[in-house]
Amino acid sequence: MKIKLLFLLTIILSFNGYSQISFENGYYIDNNNQKINCLIKNLDWENNPTQFTYKLIENSKSNKKTIKSVKEFGIHxxxxxxxxxxxxxxxxxxxxxxxxxxxxxxxxxxxxxxxxxxxxxxxxxxxxxxxxxxxxxxxxxxxxxxxxxxxxxxxxxxxxxxxxxxxxxxxxxxxxxxxxxxxxxxxxxxxxxxxxxxxxxxxxxxxxxxxxxQKKDLFNLTIRPRLNSSSLASNYRNTNIENELGFGFGIEAEFILPFNKNKWSLLIEPTYQSFMVEKSNDGSLNDVDANYTSIEFQAGARHYLFLNDKSKIFINASLLVYDLISNDSQFDSLKIRTSYNVGFGFGLKYNDRYSIECRYQGHRPMLLSTDSDLDFEWASKYKTLSIIFGYSLF
Structure with missing residues (x-):
């Protein structure tokens, strides 16, 4: 699973060279006060530039001009x-x-x-x-x-x-x-x-x-229902539950960073998720009952790769910073505790309103113990692959 996701992310990242930071209609004025209309590569500079890249016509070779040879430049x-x-x-x-x-x-x-x-x-x-x-x-x-x-x-x-x-x-x-x-x-x-x-x-x-x-939409609030495929492995009764389907729902607050053509953003997303299963393992007469319900709080960063005026690919990384587990959550008679966790996702956003994302939440340590024996904990690992649908309210 990790190798496949790494391969897909590598393909997307390699596409970055073709993503749009576009050449836009502009001009520059040289030291002889001559105004030259051209196409300028709009990097939406965070820091004031000392040079810029331009083309005289769409299909021509790109060139650079520096502060030494240009009195003024702009994008119309x-x-x-x-x-x-x-x-x-x-x-x-x-x-x-x-x-x-x-x-x-x-x-x-x-x-x-x-x-x-x-x-x-x-x-x-x-x-x-x-x-x-x-x-x-x-x-x-x-x-x-x-x-x-x-x-x-x-x-x-x-x-x-x-x-x-x-x-x-x-x-x-x-x-x-x-x-x-x-x-x-x-x-x-x-x-x-x-x-x-x-x-x-x-x-x-x-x-x-x-x-x-230049005013831009610098904040998005998106509702994000999802389909989860979760797996849990533990040395408790040799448990190995794979690809158990469940549903979740999140609300994502996205803060667009006001530079580099809105290609970077910061994310905060609380998500309700549940994992419930009753399953026999290895022919045992005993059933393993899992009931894990929580609200996860994730923070992360996203990078957009523009395809055209309406569509853009994105990749993001997130950190599970807090997991508010419900009091009813347990694994058989064992209490559940989880830890920090890193996730990676990639997806497509259309018309700044609709999105779909595939996210992999890697192996998360899940510790199982009883109230009477807190000194002993069963080692477990929990991971999730999600398909997330998004609709931006604004």
């Missing part, structure tokens, strides 16, 4: 990056790496900045691993960083330089924007995007909110 109606030499403060946000200097410590760098809101006032972002900085410009003025810096005070406490609020209040004044709004601004994308949208609206200027254009 989706995203835009501009090259700029800016002063950036790279002070860490981690307490153990903070200095005692309240002022931002700038260094000049040439970067691709991502345009978040473009208008009379424009908001940009720069992300590099754990570093996030925001920049702004007004009209054709130079791009400046919105200053936010943590530091260690003389009292050995963490202080915060929120100069970005003064910058916005001084440079982006409008009658509809009150001082309290600026005073309560957080140095985060959602607050700053909303502020720049409000300012451009207040001044009756046309603007483009790229973040609004």
């Amino acid at each position: 109606n989706s995203l835009k990056y501009v090259r700029s030499a800016v002063n950036i403060d790279r002070t860490s946000k981690y307490v153990g790496e903070l200095d005692n200097e309240k002022k931002a410590v700038f260094q000049e760098e040439e970067l691709f900045l991502k345009v978040l809101v473009e208008g009379k006032s424009t908001l940009y972002s720069y992300v590099d691993s754990n570093l996030t900085r925001y920049f702004y410009s007004i009209g054709k003025s130079n791009i400046k960083q919105l200053v936010f810096k943590s530091y260690i005070t003389p009292e050995y406490k963490v202080g915060v330089n929120n100069r970005f609020r003064n910058q916005l209040w001084n440079d982006l004044k409008c009658s509809d924007i009150k001082k309290n709004r600026v005073k309560n601004l957080k140095y985060r994308k959602s607050d700053l995007v909303n502020f720049f949208v409000a300012y451009n609206s207040c001044t009756n200027q046309e603007y483009i909110n790229f973040e609004e254009k």
Whole structure:
């Protein structure tokens, strides 16, 4: 069983090279201010890029352009990056790496900045691993960083330089924007995007909110009934129960990670399952009665491989973090305890609504004991192969 599943997973993973992170209609502007329409490979960058891959036409060879040769590039109606030499403060946000200097410590760098809101006032972002900085410009003025810096005070406490609020209040004044709004601004994308949208609206200027254009469905709640084929082997009475059919029902909460074209997600799924059997073993006169009912709590990660606009293959791995066993669960007169367990699955999702998955929950240690003899436990192993049907509510 393990070899077959490993083989299938290997095939699916190998298909990843053909899965869609597609080339989309875009453009770039070179150092001679020439605009070239092309197809750009949209990687939905989590960190600001220093290069990108493009094709001049659909069937042509792909090439790369770097920050040295491109002033600007974008994907139509989706995203835009501009090259700029800016002063950036790279002070860490981690307490153990903070200095005692309240002022931002700038260094000049040439970067691709991502345009978040473009208008009379424009908001940009720069992300590099754990570093996030925001920049702004007004009209054709130079791009400046919105200053936010943590530091260690003389009292050995963490202080915060929120100069970005003064910058916005001084440079982006409008009658509809009150001082309290600026005073309560957080140095985060959602607050700053909303502020720049409000300012451009207040001044009756046309603007483009790229973040609004890129809004994605970042949460799915899916009901997941399933058919289980379970097996139990134990040294108790030489038990060997194979491929016993049962049913289960789960509710999966999926949190889509907002980068890399929505190809990664985190999962939490409570699942009701039951395993009930009455069966003779090896011609014995005694029957083995199994009644194992529980709510399993699993957490995991999923990776999508896009086939087309409506269909995508996925693979996932999960960890059984807790098993809430019903009080009625027992194996003959023995009480049941289980342990952590890892599962693997692969499946198909259609139209972001319907899905089917095959999941293998590997050998799980199941310990059997009586209430009067807890020092002795019968060793057992329990495993399940499931076919899971899914319907996403939203």
